[in-house]
Amino acid sequence: MDTYNTHLFGQAALDLQHKVGKRDQFAKMYANRWTDGITDRFRDFVANTTTMYIASTVENGWPYVQHRGGPRGFLKVIEKDTLGFADYHGNQQFITQGNLQTDDRVSLILMDYAAKARIKMIGHAKMVEASDDPELAEKLAVEGQGPVERLTTIKITAIDVNCPKYITQRFDEGEIATLLGPRISELDRQVSVLADRLKDLGEDPAALLQKETP
DSSP states (O other): OEEHHHHHOOHHHHHHHHHTTOHHHHHHHTTTTTOSOSOHHHHHHHHTOOEEEEEEEOTTSOEEEEEEEOSTTSEEEEETTEEEEEEOOOOSOOHHHHHHTTOOEEEEEEEETTTTEEEEEEEEEEEEEGGGOHHHHHHHOOTTSOOOOEEEEEEEEEEEEOOOTTOOOOOOHHHHHHHHHHHHHHHHHHHHHHHHHHHHTTOOHHHHHHHHOO
16 A cells, blocks of 8 residues: 555645655655555544545546545445445435546545544545445445445555544544443432432422422
8 A cells, every 4th residue: 555645745745845844754754654554443443433524526626525424334444455335315416426437536534523533545436336236235234324325435545644633522422422321320320319318308309309490
């Protein structure tokens, strides 16, 4: 697998890096960086991904970025250098699919907002009808997402990892439940104990709460 800078550091970017004294530093940093394919580290990240952005290029030269998301496991590692996901019924603009017919190069950003982490990838993508490859459709399908219409596979060319400095931390419902679940359970237990104590004292907990409610 190539290093990320091989394809993404154009001459203009290299000139600007040289101007601020960073070109040599980046050259050393990216030498043989993340060239082993989708290793266990990236495989785990992919398995937990719920949010991904995929960029392609319109034939007129304009870039187009599309969000792709789903439950954990919607994005899958098919081979050491290939990702895949199922495509379901959408707005039928077919922009990404159309772009891939003239230029199959794509850029991906996989996000983990809870961990303030992201992985960037570039590669060559292909989108086919699900009926053309039933076996792959079955492999990429996610339960509860509806009938699969198309299949997207991306042969990864290069991978990079960025620092988390400007990523705003966010949590989804499941992550919040995991973080707060034990504390909420403990509070429920304490409330239950207090309610039983009030009943022993001859008080009605529900009536007391009603009195306290403005």
